[in-house]
Amino acid sequence: MTILLDVITTAAILFVVAAGLLAIFGVLKIINFAHGAWLTVGGYCAVATTGMGLNPWLALPVAFAVGSALGGITEVLVVRPLYRRPLDAILATWGLGIVVGQLITLWFGRDVQFTPNLLSGTINVFGLDYSFYRLFMVLAALVVGLGFAVLLEGTRLGLSARAVIMNETLARALGIDTAKVRLTTFMIGTGLTALAGVLLTPLTSVDPDMGLAWLIGAFMLVMVAGSSFGALAVACLVFGGAQTLVSTFVSPVLGGITVAVLCALVLRISPKGFARA
Amino acid sequence: MPESRLPNIRVWLLGALVVASLLMIAFGPVFLDRFALNVLSRSMIYAMLAVTVDLLxxxxxVLTFGQAAFFGIGAYATAMVLTHLGSSPELLLLAFVLAILVPLVLGVVVxxxxxxxxTTPLYATVISLVLPIVVTQVAFSGGQWTGSSSGLxxxxxxxLSLAGYFRLTGICLLAVAAAAWIFVRSDAGKVLVAIRDNEARCAYLGLNASRIKIALTAVLAGVTGLAGFLFANASGVVAPENTGFVFGTELVIWTALGGRGTILGPVLGTIGIDYLSASLSGQLPFLWKLVVGALFVAMIILLPNGLAGLVGKILPRSKGSRGEGGPLRQAQVMQVPQDVVDKPPLLTIHDLGKSYGSLNVLQGINLTVQPGELVSLVGPNGAGKTTLMRCLSDGTESISGSVSVRGANIAGLAPDAIVALGVGRKFQVASVFDSLTVAECLRMARAARYRPSLVHSSxxxxxxxxxxxxxxxxALDGMLDRPVSALSHGLKQSLELTMVVALEPQLILLDEPTAGLTKTERMTIGTILKKLTGELGLAAILxxxxLDFVREISSRIVVLHQGQLVLxxxxxDVVNSELVKAIYSGGAHD
Structure with a gap:
């Protein structure tokens, strides 16, 4: 029973962490390797907010605002010139991640920072005491997933974004301002990633490299998911589940590479991954 | 064109550089202090890695972060032998062999x-990310064998003394850089560029691009393992971060800053940045990393070819060889005899069908083509003509029925294997290699038949x-040294046709070879096709x-309509057929 809860909550955490990367990859076809840095930025937003004595929950909107503002600058200065060179975009965003990481180090120092728990204690589920916060992450994942569903299906921006995903040339010919769609998507993606960074703080320590640990896992999941949030949810459940099982029954070290290895194998067999393209 | 009248600055510079590095390797230990010797030995090992990253x-x-993993494996193999077995000369030799062999074998698998x-180009990058992560985790969980997190x-x-290691790594670096320099200028080195430019065209020239890249990966993994052996000896410590993904990204950063696509750039870039890092990181560790990171981003965006690219622009170019040094090479054309054509039939299509889901694109096609025939395939848009061409040249397409070339069923054969059977395909849009010259493109067409030299440049x-x-x-014969990117559309089409003919095929597939050409260019292509089939006995499907062009040159016409062969x-026969008139006027939708 605990295993089942572990599987679901692990998948939820992975989903929250990878969602911002997927939004950007889905629409822009750019792999944002600064993803880890945006997570770290979110973590330090939590540190800064609580450092000023504010309510820790306030870190969520702050992180989203800071993340999307930085994302906007990044899209214009770094990503925009590289749309035709996707491999170079990986490298440039990776370099940007280094810069952001070093700026954070210069500002906050190298030490591990601690933030107060957003939700503490355990809750009784089916006769088991389980971490309240991990269960809260399931809710967060549902909110993020449904939020994107509403955004994509129900708004004008979503319609434009879907048009850009399907056929960018045609979308532009139809008068959709693809540059604006890209900018907005990138900002939402980075904002969401910074927000995910805040949500991670109760689960990991905050240090300048905290995002790096999540980057590869998120990247592999997005490769498998393509541009679909549904596929990402499935991938998180399947591979997050596998990770939990391997960590519990085989070894935590092997568990750490389960997601990456399994995703690589899936992509070898079916290059499109789980996406129904 | 005037040949190299100017003394070539590049050659002189290069010679001076080799002499300078030899002097440096020999006398460096005399005036460098311990710190510099130590750091430079390490930097030179890293520079060997940067050369392998650059070749890939x-x-x-192929953007790769995986060289760090092969390096770590070589270093760990060495350290493990020396720690657990001992360090007699025989065991040192064993460590040396294993440090190269294990990465090499793993390189084949990877x-x-x-x-x-x-597989997509991105997939290779994905694998190259996963590999160092896996190797690092193995090193972490190896317990006593690998020393876990503290390493060995x-x-x-x-x-060897400090000076000895400095000289050893210096000589190894010089050897690796020189070998790479010779290789990228050789005929085989050009094949790499051709694959980067246009992998599909390589396959349809009979080159197995996958196998070439696998071989390259494996050999470079071996070289990387050698660097790992040197590192394990020179530094006396091997730790998990030597094999990690972050180290892999650093290698790419050094290569990019120095200048990808050159040999000298990554070598100097790596030594310079690593040495500066070691010297400056004491005083301003984070600021220095910040500066390197910012420079890297700026370089990728503004100067994708790195510092070496900038220097390359400033130095005068040696004519015709696009900055390679060496005298102008005027390609000389020699004639070799054409293969004798086999007994008929060349091509047999039996009940061919192809469908995408429930959509039948081709159905029940039966066709036999004899040597000397020029068969034109006509039909309205969407009739399935291009699909049919693809089914004839790529056996990995899933089809029903069968296609045989010279009696051999092509089912399951990749394009390069079908080229080997004697089929050449020209694409609708001219598919050539934009970074090469005309002569180099043509040489590529001969590369599958005559293995290109690894050292020699023809x-x-x-x-x-x-x-x-x-x-x-x-008139392409006067432009052999011209870069393909400077050719007109018509000339590119002609060049591709020449490349296909240079394969010495017995059957040529041509997809709209005259699209977008002028009247004169069409006439030329028509004359060539008639000659190839009429006099030399090749067969062509066009x-x-x-329709005027078709009427003029064809010996036979096949009409395709809604996926079926109707005439x-x-x-x-065809020109006077009522059916054809009906199809083209849009009437015959049954």
């Missing part, structure tokens, strides 16, 4: 995973007489919309 990324176009037929330290190493160009004739007819006859 800058030349073959290459096979990365470059299977039909305190084992006996090669009996001055001659051996072509079958038919290909020579096309060159003369299209997809064409221009197969002489020019007269």
């Amino acid at each position: 990324w800058g030349y073959a176009g 290459g096979w995973l990365s470059f299977g037929y039909g 330290v305190g084992y006996a190493t090669l009996p 001055q001659e160009l051996d072509l079958p007489s038919a290909a020579v004739e096309i060159l003369k007819l299209t 997809v064409e919309h221009d 197969d006859g002489t020019v007269q």
Whole structure:
């Protein structure tokens, strides 16, 4: 029973962490390797907010605002010139991640920072005491997933974004301002990633490299998911589940590479991954 | 064109550089302090790695972070032998062999995973990310064997002084850089660039790009393992971060800053940045990393070819060789005899069908083509002409029925294997290699037949007489040293046709070879095709919309309509057919 809860909550955490990367990859076809840095930025937003004595929950909107503002600058200065060179975009965003990481180090120092728990204690589920916060992450994942569903299906921006995903040339010919769609998507993606960074703080320590640990896992999941949030949810459940099982029954070290290895194998067999393209 | 009248600055510079590095290797230990010797030995080992990253990324176009993993494996193999078995000369030799062999074998496996037929370029990068992560975790969980997180330290190493290691790594770096420099200028080195430019065209020239990239990955993994052996000896410590993904990204950063696609750039970039890092990181560790990171981002965006690219622009270029140094090479054309054509039939299509889901694109196609025939395939848009061409040239397409070339069923064969059976395909949009010269493109067409040299750069160009004739007819013979990117659309089409003919095929598939050409260019292509089939006995299948052109050159016309073969006859039969008129006027939708 605990295993089942572990599987679901692990998948939820992975989903929250990878969602911002997927939004950007889905629409822009750019792999944002600064993803880890945006997570770290979110973590330090939590540190800064609580450092000023504010309510820790306030870190969520702050992180989203800071993340999307930085994302906007990044899209214009770094990503925009590289749309035709996707491999170079990986490298440039990776370099940007280094810069952001070093700026954070210069500002906050190298030490591990601690933030107060957003939700503490355990809750009784089916006769088991389980971490309240991990269960809260399931809710967060549902909110993020449904939020994107509403955004994509129900708004004008979503319609434009879907048009850009399907056929960018045609979308532009139809008068959709693809540059604006890209900018907005990138900002939402980075904002969401910074927000995910805040949500991670109760689960990991905050240090300048905290995002790096999540980057590869998120990247592999997005490769498998393509541009679909549904596929990402499935991938998180399947591979997050596998990770939990391997960590519990085989070894935590092997568990750490389960997601990456399994995703690589899936992509070898079916290059499109789980996406129904 | 005037040949190299100016003394070539590049050659002189290069010679001076080699002499300077030799002097540096020999006398460096005399005036450098311990710190500098130590750091530079390490930097030179890293520079060897940067050269391998550059060959994969800058030349073959495969962005890889995985060299760190092969390096770590070589270093760990060495340290493990020396720690657990001992350090007698025999065991040192064993460590040396294992440090190269283990990465080499793993390189074959990784290459096979990365470059299977039909995998995307991004997938190789994905694998190269996963590999160091896996290797690092293995090192972490290896317990006593790998020393876990603290790594292995305190084992006996090669009996060399600090100066000895400096000289050894210097000589190894010089050897690796020189070998790479010679290789990228050789005919085989050009194949890498051709694969980077246009992998599909390589496959349809009979080159197995996957196998070439697998071989490259494996060999470079071996070289990387050698660097790992040197590192394990020179530093006396091997730790998990030597094999990690972050180290892999650093290698790419050094390569990019120095200048991808050159050999000297990554070498100097790596030594410079690593040495500066070591010197400055004491005082301003984070600021220095910040500066390197910012420079890297700026470089990728503004100067994708790095510092070496900038220097390359400033230095005068040696004519015709696009900055390679060496005298102008005027390709000499020699004629080799055409293969004798086999007994008929050349091509047999039996009940061919192809469908995408419930949509039948082709149905029940039966067709036999004899040597000497020029068969035109006509039909309205969407009739399935291009699909049919693809089914004839790529056996991995899932089809029903069968296609045989010279009696051999092509089912399951990749394009390069079908080229080997004697089928050449020309694409609708001219598919050539934009970074190469005309002569180099043509040499690529011969590369599957005559294995290109790994060290030698050909001055001659051996072509079958038919290909020579096309060159003369299209005046391409006077532009052999011109870069392909400077050719007009029509000339690119002619060049691709020449490349296909240079394969010495027995059956040529042409998809709208005259699209977008002028009247004169069409006439030239028509003359060539008639000659190839009429006089030399090749067969050709031609997809064409221009019915006047078809009428003029074809020996037979096949009409395709809604995926079915509705008419197969002489020019007269087809031109006078009521059915064809009905199809083209849009009437015959049954």
